[in-house]
Amino acid sequence: MTTMTLEPSTLTSELLTLINYVEVWTLPATDESESQSVLQLDHAYVIGREDVRRLDSTGRNGLGEGIAGSAWKQQRPVILQGENSAVLQHVIDISGLPIEVLLAIPVYRDYQLVNVVVFGLTAGCGGVEIWSRDDRDELAISGSYYEGLSSFEFISQYVRFPKGAGVPGACWKDGRPRIIAQPHAAPNFIRSFDKDPAQLSQCIGLPIGREYGFAGSVILLLSDEAKPLARNFNLWQCESSTPTEGDTNPAVRFTSSSLDTSDLGSDWCQSVCDRVAIDRQTLLLTSGSDGLPVGFRFGVVIPFFCNESIDDLAVLLF
Amino acid sequence: MSKNTSNRYVEISNLTKAYPNPFGRDIEVVKDFNMILKKGEIVSVIGHSGCGKSTVLTMVAGLNPISAGELAVEGKQISGPGPDRSVVFQSPCLLPWMTTLENVMLGVKQCYPHGTRKQRRQICEHYLNLVGLADSMHKYPREMSGGMQQRVGIARAIALKPQVLLLDEPFGRLDSLTRMDLQDTILEILDREKITTMVITHDVDEAIYMSDRICMMTNGPEATVGQILEVPFARPRVRADVLDHPRYYDFRFALIAFLEKQEHSKDAHIQAVHEKLQQGSEEPVSA
Numbered sequence: 001m002t003t004m005t006l007e008p009s010t011l012t013s014e015l016l017t018l019i020n021y022v023e024v025w026t027l028p029a030t031d032e033s034e035s036q037s038v039l040q041l042d043h044a045y046v047i048g049r050e051d052v053r054r055l056d057s058t059g060r061n062g063l064g065e066g067i068a069g070s071a072w073k074q075q076r077p078v079i080l081q082g083e084n085s086a087v088l089q090h091v092i093d094i095s096g097l098p099i100e101v102l103l104a105i106p107v108y109r110d111y112q113l114v115n116v117v118v119f120g121l122t123a124g125c126g127g128v129e130i131w132s133r134d135d136r137d138e139l140a141i142s143g144s145y146y147e148g149l150s151s152f153e154f155i156s157q158y159v160r161f162p163k164g165a166g167v168p169g170a171c172w173k174d175g176r177p178r179i180i181a182q183p184h185a186a187p188n189f190i191r192s193f194d195k196d197p198a199q200l201s202q203c204i205g206l207p208i209g210r211e212y213g214f215a216g217s218v219i220l221l222l223s224d225e226a227k228p229l230a231r232n233f234n235l236w237q238c239e240s241s242t243p244t245e246g247d248t249n250p251a252v253r254f255t256s257s258s259l260d261t262s263d264l265g266s267d268w269c270q271s272v273c274d275r276v277a278i279d280r281q282t283l284l285l286t287s288g289s290d291g292l293p294v295g296f297r298f299g300v301v302i303p304f305f306c307n308e309s310i311d312d313l314a315v316l317l318f
Numbered sequence: 319m320s321k322n323t324s325n326r327y328v329e330i331s332n333l334t335k336a337y338p339n340p341f342g343r344d345i346e347v348v349k350d351f352n353m354i355l356k357k358g359e360i361v362s363v364i365g366h367s368g369c370g371k372s373t374v375l376t377m378v379a380g381l382n383p384i385s386a387g388e389l390a391v392e393g394k395q396i397s398g399p400g401p402d403r404s405v406v407f408q409s410p411c412l413l414p415w416m417t418t419l420e421n422v423m424l425g426v427k428q429c430y431p432h433g434t435r436k437q438r439r440q441i442c443e444h445y446l447n448l449v450g451l452a453d454s455m456h457k458y459p460r461e462m463s464g465g466m467q468q469r470v471g472i473a474r475a476i477a478l479k480p481q482v483l484l485l486d487e488p489f490g491r492l493d494s495l496t497r498m499d500l501q502d503t504i505l506e507i508l509d510r511e512k513i514t515t516m517v518i519t520h521d522v523d524e525a526i527y528m529s530d531r532i533c534m535m536t537n538g539p540e541a542t543v544g545q546i547l548e549v550p551f552a553r554p555r556v557r558a559d560v561l562d563h564p565r566y567y568d569f570r571f572a573l574i575a576f577l578e579k580q581e582h583s584k585d586a587h588i589q590a591v592h593e594k595l596q597q598g599s600e601e602p603v604s605a
Binding site for chain 1: 352356534542545546571576587
């Protein structure tokens with residue numbers, strides 16, 4: 001286990017991005033029943049200003065255990081915050097970072113859990129919202145974290161989105177992630193901001209499927225220009241049908257749906273697509289062996305499946 | 319559509335209204351409107367003029383055929399107007415040759431065909447009394463003010479004991495004092511009778527004061543639900559308490575900001591719908 005080498009109090013303003021900690025948990029394919037399976041922690045990385053460190057952490061979470069096991073059990077994203085959380089305190093201890101909140105995102109393929117990606121966020125203007133279906137088939141906030149958005153936080157707890165309404169309802173309707181730039185001015189970002197508008201620069205909506213059908217959980221990530229979620233957040237949309245598992249030549253092509261990827265290089269983008277098409281699960285990219293575009297040190301690629309096909313990729317670069 | 323439960327008393331699912339367009343595809347003035355009302359709930363629908371609020375209400379009333387989608391009250395599909403749904407329009411449209419009592423009696427006769435004359439009269443008198451017209455039962459419309467005529471319209475609608483009350487800008491033609499008085503009258507009745515109610519209004523203060531939920535509609539064409547706001551103030555409501563609530567202006571700001579954003583994006587929205595019609599795209603214009 002990596003020892004604490006950084007002083008948390010001095011780091012907050014120096015960190016470049018809101019996301020500074022990443023864990024990837026994997027549910028191994030097994031013939032055993034679900035109750036006998038356990039999530040395994042494959043990777044844990046700390047993203048500091050100067051370096052990216054891989055931690056030697058290992059872990060196993062059963063159904064409902066820890067934040068990853070909770071996301072697995074609840075079949076939706078989970079937010080964890082607060083001083084009394086032993087899980088959060090553990091992450092603060094091992095990362096050496098002033099992590100404010102943990103967000104666990106379940107990744108499903110053909111309605112079966114494949115991974116749980118856990119992000120640790122440090123302080124910065126923005127928010128994380130989990131919108132889940134209620135008894136009226138509307139999306140309501142089931143978990144949230146905000147900083148610097150007090151009026152927005154207050155009013156959002158009373159807002160509901162039917163299918164197709166607002167950014168969460170749009171993600172629910174078509175099952176696809178989307179990026180909304182400058183949401184305070186975007187016509188499709190419907191909620192009002194504070195009376196003194198916080199100039200949030202980015203809103204990212206991620207629909208989350210669950211086992212045996214789409215759950216209607218949607219994550220909304222909000223950040224400002226001073227401290228974005230990641231240094232580069234791309235959504236790539238599948239251009240053609242994805243080959244089936246085992247295909248030796250997966251000629252998968254994706255187009256960026258929201259942001260210009262020209263600076264990333266089309267060859268690099270294609271190589272990432274090909275790897276995800278083969279691995280068919282969350283992919284971590286490190287500067288050592290994986291190759292990253294110039295200027296980036298770390299990357300996370302989360303696939304969004306429709307049944308067995310990959311529809312979209314969320315690509316976060318740090 | 320799910321079975322009848324009090325939690326899904328009125329179900330509006332993918333409701334769409336389209337009108338023929340001689341130059342191309344039909345124009346959908348309302349598209350994929352989704353909303354569920356619980357039993358006894360009061361829901362306001364707000365939006366800019368012409369966005370399709372009244373179109374939604376008339377479809378729920380069964381007065382305007384739907385182009386697509388589903389509408390159900392207590393699990394039963396709506397196929398036309400019926401006594402389970404009463405409407406109060408902006409103008410009360412009273413029959414001028416009938417007295418107040420006779421105007422109310424007209425609908426009561428249809429809904430209580432097996433009641434005695436005395437029973438029907440008692441029903442009319444009861445509801446006219448509730449709206450404060452006990453002393454004006456034998457007046458003709460020309461002898462009454464606009465506010466009094468609207469009270470008759472309300473009594474006429476509620477006397478039918480509807481399952482759903484539909485109010486289409488019922489206070490739109492009244493002065494502010496009369497409007498507030500009539501709002502309180504209706505709230506008193508609804509608190510007592512627990513009638514599921516949809517109110518169309520332009521007035522954000524009226525929407526907050528009267529409603530359990532406020533449905534904000536986007537601009538047309540292809541108008542739909544933008545978002546729904548739950549109003550957490552307890553019932554019965556006292557106007558002064560609502561206005562003094564420390565969070566009242568947060569709700570008010572949310573509604574006004576929504577309407578302003580719709581206003582600012584109106585031209586771009588119309589342009590986008592126009593281009594979509596030309597391209598024949600099925601994609602929704604607004605998220």
